[in-house]
Amino acid sequence: GSNNTNTEGDSGSSTESGKTEVVFWHSMSGDLEKALNEMVADYNESQDEVEVKPVFQGTYEEALTKFNTVAGTKDAPTIMQTFEVGTKYMVDSGKVQPVQKFIDEENYDTSQWEENISNYYAVDGEQYSMPFNSSTPVLIYNKDAFKEAGLDPEKAPRTYDELQEAAKKLTKKEGKKTSQYGFSILNYGWFFEELVAAQGGLFVDNENGRKGNAEKAAFNSKEGLSVFNLINDMYKEGTFYNTGQNWDDMRAAFQSNKVAMFLDSSAGVKSVIDNAPFEVGVSYLPVPKEADREGVIIGGASLWMAKGIEEEKQKAAWEFMKYLSTPEVQAEWHVKTGYFAINPAAYEQDIVKEQWEKYPQLKVTVDQLSETKSSPATQGALISVFPEARQKIVTGMESIYQGVKPKEALKRAEEEINRALEIANQ
Amino acid sequence: MSMIRKSILYLLLVVSAVIMMFPIVYAFMISFMSGSEVLQGRLWPENFTFDNYKAAFEKVPLFHYLFNSFVVSISVMAGQLLVSSLAAFAFVFISFKGRDALFFLFISTMMIPWEATMVPNFLTVQKLDWLNTYLGLTIPFFALAFGTFLLRQQFKTIPKELYEASQIAGISRFRFFWNVVLPVSKTSLVTLGVYSFLTTWNMYLWPLLVTNTENVRTVQIGLKQMQTQEISTEWGVVMAAVVVVIIPTLLLLFLGQKRLQKGLTQGAIK
Amino acid sequence: MSQVKHASTNSVPIVEEKEIKKQKWSNLMAGLLYLLPSLALFGLFLFYPMIRTMYLSFFRTDTQGVPLRFVGLENFSYLLTSPNFLQSVKSTMLFVLYTVPLSVILALFLALIANEKLKGIGIFRTMFSSTMGMSVAASSVIWMFMYNPAIGVMNKLVNLFGLADVQWLLDPKFALLSVALSTIWMNIGFTFLILLGGLQNIDEHLYENAQIAGVSYWYQLRKITVPMLSPTLFFIVTVSFINAFQTFGQIDILTKGGPIDSTNVIVYSIYKDAFINYNVGSASAQAVLLFFCILIVTVLQFKLGERKVHYQ
Amino acid sequence: MKRVELINIGKSYDQKTNVIENINVSIEPGEFFVLVGPSGCGKSTMLRMIAGLESVTSGDLLIGDTKANHLQPSQRHLSMVFQNYALYPHLTVEQNIMFGLYTKKIQKPEQKKRCVEAAEMLGLQTLLKRKPRELSGGQRQRVALARAIVTQAPICLMDEPLSNLDAKLRAKMRSEIRQIQRKLGITMIYVTHDQTEAMTMADRMMILNGGHIQQVGKPLDIYNKPANTFVASFIGAPPMNLADARLKGQLLTFEDQRTLSLNSFDTNLSKQEVTVGVRPENIQLAQENETSFIVEVENVEVLGTETLITFAIGNNQQWLAKWNGQWNINVGDRVPIYIDQKDLFLFDKHDGHCLHAASTVSSEHVISKEVLA
Amino acid sequence: MKRVELINIGKSYDQKTNVIENINVSIEPGEFFVLVGPSGCGKSTMLRMIAGLESVTSGDLLIGDTKANHLQPSQRHLSMVFQNYALYPHLTVEQNIMFGLYTKKIQKPEQKKRCVEAAEMLGLQTLLKRKPRELSGGQRQRVALARAIVTQAPICLMDEPLSNLDAKLRAKMRSEIRQIQRKLGITMIYVTHDQTEAMTMADRMMILNGGHIQQVGKPLDIYNKPANTFVASFIGAPPMNLADARLKGQLLTFEDQRTLSLNSFDTNLSKQEVTVGVRPENIQLAQENETSFIVEVENVEVLGTETLITFAIGNNQQWLAKWNGQWNINVGDRVPIYIDQKDLFLFDKHDGHCLHAASTVSSEHVISKEVLA
Ligand SMILES: Nc1ncnc2c1ncn2[C@@H]1O[C@H](COP(=O)(O)OP(=O)(O)OP(=O)(O)O)[C@@H](O)[C@H]1O
Ligand SMILES: Nc1ncnc2c1ncn2[C@@H]1O[C@H](COP(=O)(O)OP(=O)(O)OP(=O)(O)O)[C@@H](O)[C@H]1O
């Protein structure tokens, strides 16, 4: 764990030892935080110009809320980790310094980055933030349970039908009580977005907001409906477990055999495998049988630099960012967490090869991304009110468990998001 | 009292105590359990382990947060005592035009929901450059209508003659306030002090908003932080943190319970 | 003597008036000086923001809360027709309804049994008041664990009665109740302390007289205790109402307003609108509505409730 | 109307020390029995034990003829008027008066009737709808009385019911309570520390001190024949003057060597160490040749009707003489005083017991039948 | 020692009604001046105006020779002892006594000296380190006195300082206060509603009623020559008996047609409607042939030293007779009583003014020089 009991103020630009201090707000918890802190410690060790201070600020949403309150003041952190859907908000806020400036100044070679990833954070050709921890959603399943249920543990369900079938077999009932459910999706908007995109569906109009400001929600479509229908059908059949909104609750349910399959971020893969008392399988996101698989949107988060702070600090932050994107660091980051290496050269590193050997599951996530077809759908949506939109989707998912018709739920979410967009666009 | 009545009473008392205390004791128990014991849903740890406490103090700088909480709570307590007693003194010992209207205004502030003022207050504190400082955590709470009210009721019980005797002796108003009114109202001041301390110690939303760094974060936020980081995976650690957080206030409450109960009703009702 | 009298009757009024004015003025100044810290702080942190909030409720604002465009009552009219806000209002009302009467009744029960003169009663009093020393954050974390569907004790309890597991915080039918239950527990300590103090202020002789007359326990409770306690009850009910309307911490930790907004009480909704959805105008409008809600309830309380209160 | 009997009653609050001890007394049916004593002597404790509000530590309490030690207060069929009235502040006078009646299974009309009767008897008719706080002290007192009366309990207990009233109202209430008690024939047990009340109201009174009975008897008997120095100085205002002296043969020698001869004493006392007592009104200005001794006046208080003269006797004892009328005496004057031998009380110096009481001459004060026409 | 003069003083709290009015009095340096009157008559108000705690609504207040209407309390150089002592509960006796001295710019050693002196004078030496709650009522009283004394203010005001004490302690404190005042030669203004205090302590006293002066004078003069019925019934205990009667020639006819002849009266009164007054101790049992009238006894209270006999006169008036000793009289007895003409007071029935006062025979009570040896 972090042993950070450093208590000095972070307002001064340099620490006692004369190093430039860089405050780094992040949302990495558990094993991820451990890995992050190690990386930071290594960096601080490696040179004596810059001292990076990681500060945990809660979930992505909470951290963004916090950032919003201090953006543009001296209390703003030098580096801010923001999830992918905060991109538009950050760009619009005007309180951030696009890293493009430093790229240009130094002629930094961005081609070494995985394009799929860096593109997400480039708006109108300008690189706004530094890609850092990128993930995609995957299906994680309990191989032991598969065996027990007579399913092939090496063949995970690829389509909704297969998923439903498998889930039925995996569901164990003892009288009234269900001791093991087949499947679960966290009540979190990201999974909905991904499941829609995987079928090539858009989230908002104007090509997912990349052709101009999004004005209307677009997910109330065949693709969106199929997702809600899936949840609805499975929940009704009793093969779907509602785990709420908490990532850890969901993972705990999987580890304690309450659920046999669930969707998780690739960032969770490593930790799930390490902690599960059974064999864990990882597979692609399922799609409806009739749909073409388009792929996945890049998830996770990137690093943003605050505007209006001392040049010296920005420079220091840039140095740190560059350090993070070196193949060595990325390789370690990848194997410790399951996040992608933004620098594909990292996959050539020995430790990655070693680990892939040991954890073949890690590679699945990388493959899923590289098989993704680039399109407005898989590029992901750009909306400034994304956090609010996600809440509406969550409410929609939750209302399904209460017996609201999927169509109805979808429509309500659409209307509310439209209103939010309308307010935001004026 | 008949034996039957006594037994029934004791039965009721014990049952109620068990129910009331259960969550607290439960938290204590869990804080001593190993991770697997927690997951088994046990009520009693097989062998008490202090690992969770060690982990809790490692994960989050709890000592530092405790220290912050103490600083903040003590400051707010002192501030509230001073500001409230000054105001209460004016309401009782100085007669001037509009005094009653002002008092009513004071009382009416109790009705303003803190949340209704939260956004502008946040902006104010930000403008004052008080984010991440003790100032931002304390000053906005120094004025307390409830405290003024409580002390006013107490001051009113001070015989008018004490004031008059000082007037005749030519003692200044402030000296009277400082050397007579305050010492004489010790009990009420302690009551208000305990109350202030407890409520400040337990404050949640405001510190959540105005602190972003470990420097001045209070222990409640540490708890929240711990909970978002560790929930489900390490309940034992979280509960250890809970225990660390509640022990100071519980102790304070147990010590001040009698006084608090008397002082609070006295001021609150009459 | 008459000479003095004559001399004085002429000069007194002018001197007197001056003197009196001076006296009054100096008193006013002194009074204000003592009130200055309170007034300044109230002004800055209560009255100004309250007014600011009212002002902002007529605006669309940017993400930092800076007003952009005057929209009149649009924020209000949207809120009053928005099913989400109406749901918030409903949740708030339900929450108040669940917590206030139950906290008071349970605390009263505890205060009654803890008011008896028995050996070791001090320990029980201390235990009953203990939740006053518990922070919302700590309590909520404990309850969160107790509500955990898989390992929490609440489901064990439910199973004990042969019922199926309950998704305490995930099922909209239970979430508000669950939050209310934990809130009641948290409130009891303070409510209990106040009520116990009230009970102890009741003159012992009133009960002794009743004993000699031989009236039953319930009759005493109805005819002596409750009326004599009514000022205390009135106080605690008023305070509980105000507090219930302002509940935040337990919601943030336990449910974050979900599921399906079933626990999205107004205060939480304000927080979300202001700090997550960056819609300060709407948040302000809700704050204003909340203020009036509390005001109305409190005024009603005073109008209806105080009639039944017997001050000594 | 019921007898109340206390046999060897003792009470301890802390299981260690007894606050009252060895109380033996029998209160007759219809009697007005007054309990007096200084503050803290155990009066209230005794009353509360009789009421059943306090448990009896030792001894037997009989009410009527049944042992009542463990009866519930309500089963003792008595009423009680508390020192502070214990009126229910939230109830009207009427509701207060009828408060205890509902348990007695009495019909509403009957309740009402009793209430009206009691109110009339006590002059409360016009106040029935008021709340206690709208009443004066005396009126509250009467409501408390009415509440006791309506229960028609045969025994009524009152704990210093007049202590909060001013002198005038107190005098009025004294006679009212006495009249009501006579009219209803209740057995009354009345606690007070005011000796005027005790003297004027009691059929019999009991003087308590430190939890022990000092004396029980008719008020005048106690005044005239106090059992010991405590009673002697407690009953009578200003209190009896006391001073230590030695008795040798017929000669009484005070500590300052002043002497009084007791030639007319018929009792032959064996004790030598005595305390001499004499009431202030019995210290007279000496007529010629009668002088007992000459004293130097230390203080003179002319009250109009009477004059109080203070002088020293013994070792720093101050005695008071009370003379009718207004006397023009100055501090420092030396005055010859006379004390009649028959007005002297003698007490044992060590245990305070009365050895010899002054002879009362009450015969002198009986108006001859002829005069009464 | 300073003179205090009130010229036409009036006070109104609400600018509408005056609680006191037209007060003209001059209190001489070194005088012990007592203010008496029933509750609410304005005694405290007057005292507080003198102290400067209450503003003067009209008239002039002179202290020494300067007009003091608007002086701050602290500028008036006086000390005050409050009814409830107003001791600072958190300070020790010593600190209490010295509390006011620091403002007077007095050196520490001098403060200490004064404190010790005052404490010695009042017997407080051993209590200096105690807190007020550890003191008895009388001791607290003395601390309050000491606090007033140390300021060495020439004027001392006391507002019912003894009203909370029991009878015994009160008697003791009366003489102590008087002694200290004499010793220090302070001008004392003393408020009380207890007439015994007034009678025994005052050099002069003033009787207030309803905000108006009733009478100012020496206590005995007031007792013997009350200016009106109010004073007559206020001073003296039990109070003077009063009844309305018609005076025709030498014959006084009560409302119940009883008559008294006034043959020895030298004053020729023009009024016919009078109120007759007679003090209870002057209503005597008739000796043979002296009977004034026969009355039916309505109540008898034997107090030991004396017996109070109540009977009716006029239209439902109750009169009290006070006889020394214990009388064996029963309610309902018919008793012949005698009232000496010289003991009669006559008042104007309408305005209550005294028309004729009883002739005092104080000469009778002066002890002849010879006797005093
Ligand atoms: N509940 C109690 N617990 C312990 N001691 C008590 C209790 N009640 C009274 N006492 C003690 O018992 C003694 C007698 O008290 P009690 O009240 O009978 O006195 P009292 O004669 O009524 O005095 P007062 O005239 O002051 O009312 C006192 O010393 C008192 O301190
Ligand atoms: N602050 C005040 N405001 C209005 N009226 C007052 C105030 N103080 C006294 N009074 C009224 O003035 C009158 C005289 O009051 P004051 O206190 O002087 O009486 P008192 O003679 O001292 O009576 P007591 O013997 O009861 O102390 C009373 O009728 C009282 O009600």
Ligand SMILES: O=P(O)(O)OC[C@H](O)CO
């Ligand atoms: O948990 P992460 O970091 O993979 O992020 C998941 C989503 O992309 C958040 O929006």
Ligand SMILES: [Mg+2]
């Ligand atoms: Mg008593």
Ligand SMILES: [Mg+2]
């Ligand atoms: Mg007064």
